[in-house]
Amino acid sequence: MAEQTRDEEFTAFVASRTVWLRKVAYLLCADWHRADDLVQESITKLYVHWGRVGRAENRDGYARTVLVNTFLSEQRTGWWRRTRPSAEPGAAVVAGGADLALSLDVREALAALPPRQRATVVLRYFCDLTVEQTAAELGCSSGNVKSQSSRALATLRRSAWLRPMGRAEV
Amino acid sequence: MTDDQRQAEELTVRMAEYVASAERSAPPSSVDPLRAVRRGRSAVRQRRWTVLGAVAAVVVASGSFAVLHRGSATGSAPIGPVAPNSTHSSPTAPFTALPDPTPTGPAAAVPTIGRAALTVQARFGWLPDAVAEVEFSATRVGVQTTASTGPGHSTQHYSLQVFPAGVNPDEAPTFADGSHGVRVAAPQVNGREAYWLQKDRPDGWPRATDVLRFRLADGRWAELDTEGLEDADRQAVPLRIAAGVLVGAYAVPMPASMASLPPSAVLVAASITAPRNGGGWWTASLGFQEQGSHYVSVYVTPDGPNPGAGSPSTDPSAGSHPQACSSGGGLKWCAMALEPPDGKAGDPNAWLPRVVGHGADPNAWTTEVLP
Numbered sequence: 001m002a003e004q005t006r007d008e009e010f011t012a013f014v015a016s017r018t019v020w021l022r023k024v025a026y027l028l029c030a031d032w033h034r035a036d037d038l039v040q041e042s043i044t045k046l047y048v049h050w051g052r053v054g055r056a057e058n059r060d061g062y063a064r065t066v067l068v069n070t071f072l073s074e075q076r077t078g079w080w081r082r083t084r085p086s087a088e089p090g091a092a093v094v095a096g097g098a099d100l101a102l103s104l105d106v107r108e109a110l111a112a113l114p115p116r117q118r119a120t121v122v123l124r125y126f127c128d129l130t131v132e133q134t135a136a137e138l139g140c141s142s143g144n145v146k147s148q149s150s151r152a153l154a155t156l157r158r159s160a161w162l163r164p165m166g167r168a169e170v
Numbered sequence: 171m172t173d174d175q176r177q178a179e180e181l182t183v184r185m186a187e188y189v190a191s192a193e194r195s196a197p198p199s200s201v202d203p204l205r206a207v208r209r210g211r212s213a214v215r216q217r218r219w220t221v222l223g224a225v226a227a228v229v230v231a232s233g234s235f236a237v238l239h240r241g242s243a244t245g246s247a248p249i250g251p252v253a254p255n256s257t258h259s260s261p262t263a264p265f266t267a268l269p270d271p272t273p274t275g276p277a278a279a280v281p282t283i284g285r286a287a288l289t290v291q292a293r294f295g296w297l298p299d300a301v302a303e304v305e306f307s308a309t310r311v312g313v314q315t316t317a318s319t320g321p322g323h324s325t326q327h328y329s330l331q332v333f334p335a336g337v338n339p340d341e342a343p344t345f346a347d348g349s350h351g352v353r354v355a356a357p358q359v360n361g362r363e364a365y366w367l368q369k370d371r372p373d374g375w376p377r378a379t380d381v382l383r384f385r386l387a388d389g390r391w392a393e394l395d396t397e398g399l400e401d402a403d404r405q406a407v408p409l410r411i412a413a414g415v416l417v418g419a420y421a422v423p424m425p426a427s428m429a430s431l432p433p434s435a436v437l438v439a440a441s442i443t444a445p446r447n448g449g450g451w452w453t454a455s456l457g458f459q460e461q462g463s464h465y466v467s468v469y470v471t472p473d474g475p476n477p478g479a480g481s482p483s484t485d486p487s488a489g490s491h492p493q494a495c496s497s498g499g500g501l502k503w504c505a506m507a508l509e510p511p512d513g514k515a516g517d518p519n520a521w522l523p524r525v526v527g528h529g530a531d532p533n534a535w536t537t538e539v540l541p
Binding site for chain 2: 007010011014015018019022023026027032033036039040043044045046047048050106107114115116121122124125126128132135136140141142143144146147153156157
């Protein structure tokens with residue numbers, strides 16, 4: 001009975017968060033299939049540790065932490081980065097017109113960032129976390145988050161994506 | 171609103187637009203919660219048996235009870251000194267440890283030696299000329315030294331960590347994609363054993379040599395994690411860096427110390443980032459958790475404008491957090507709360523008087539950081 005309750009609770013939580021986690025994963029890896037793999041792996045880890053997750057006040061934060069760490073873990077060996085060069089767009093084809101231009105610019109700009117900088121940007125500016133929260137999720141210092149953010153922004157400013165923001169190149 | 175704040179807001183909006191746009195043509199999701207349940211159950215069962223086996227082995231071997239380090243069921247353990255209540259996360263052992271969520275719940279204390287807040291077990295000796303910045307940091311995932319390239323170079327990072335004495339790092343960790351780590355022989359480092367950690371995935375990259383593990387003179391294992399090297403350098407450079415590593419406990423001097431701490435405060439992070447060859451802008455920080463819930467960051471910089479980016483004054487989030495600052499002797503130091511103080515804990519104004527600055531000259535900095 002306890003296991004059944006645990007499974008029901010877990011399934012309900014995951015079902016309500018999959019869309020959101022998939023978006024975060026897509027921003028990290030720029031490929032929907034890969035994003036699905038990352039989310040699948042992350043929710044499996046969540047299940048293994050569901051007892052702890054279930055007690056956490058911030059389950060969403062926990063799930064996001066696991067997802068980002070799963071992404072970074074894979075990057076450690078560089079397998080994904082080298083078998084799919086960073087500039088290579090993912091498999092999905094996006095909508096045409098302005099949407100296409102925007103998507104390609106953004107994808108290219110994010111792909112140009114090293115994994116930790118990309119993760120930092122996603123956590124800081126998409127998930128809207130503070131420096132300290134981002135540091136805690138990435139398991140690094142706040143100074144490291146600041147330097148990663150700074151470098152990422154400098155790179156993004158040089159991209160076609162952020163150039164129209166009225167900011168001179170750094 | 172500053173330029174940086176405007177840019178941060180713009181970035182947030184554009185990322186949301188980008189995801190929304192991409193989502194319109196995304197393939198159907200293949201994420202399956204029930205598959206996670208099935209795989210998760212299997213992993214839980216396997217873990218229970220592994221832990222039981224390890225407990226039995228220890229009891230048989232020692233005839234007494236022993237404290238098992240998490241994730242050490244096969245004699246391996248995550249990187250970093252063991253600290254009470256530690257929740258070390260090993261990226262190569264995803265099922266053995268998970269980071270705690272933040273900012274809820276008590277945090278793990280970082281290991282400290284004496285009054286030093288930050289003690290590394292090894293430092294870089296030789297580094298490529300392109301390296302401009304070195305950071306020492308201690309967090310819940312361990313103590314490490316990181317070197318990074320500066321502007322004008324392709325981004326390279328080198329992270330050095332040392333495993334505790336007697337710990338053999340896991341040579342076959344399970345990666346998130348289901349593949350496993352494989353030990354691949356590497357040339358000896360200073361005449362001692364070394365190997366690369368690769369993946370067993372058949373379609374994987376055969377030259378995945380970003381992780382180099384090597385024995386130190388005292389028998390401990392060290393790990394050098396490299397990112398951003400060109401193919402031609404991906405073996406030679408890590409091997410040369412490893413050969414030049416300086417081994418030995420090194421308490422890192424800090425520009426500020428704490429005259430006192432609230433009774434319930436725990437050090438949860440410490441770091442200092444500085445130019446490799448001295449001079450220029452640096453930042454140092456000490457992270458504390460008070461009463462098991464409130465995070466307070468004490469950070470120190472040179473007093474004055476940062477010629478580059480990354481100073482607290484250009485941090486878009488800094489203005490949204492309660493903080494109190496002071497300056498003197500060429501330093502500026504601040505105490506910043508992660509969340510609003512509740513009257514009992516996390517008050518930056520109560521923390522600030524506890525901070526003692528030691529001037530801008532690194533020769534005057536101290537390793538006696540904690541009271």
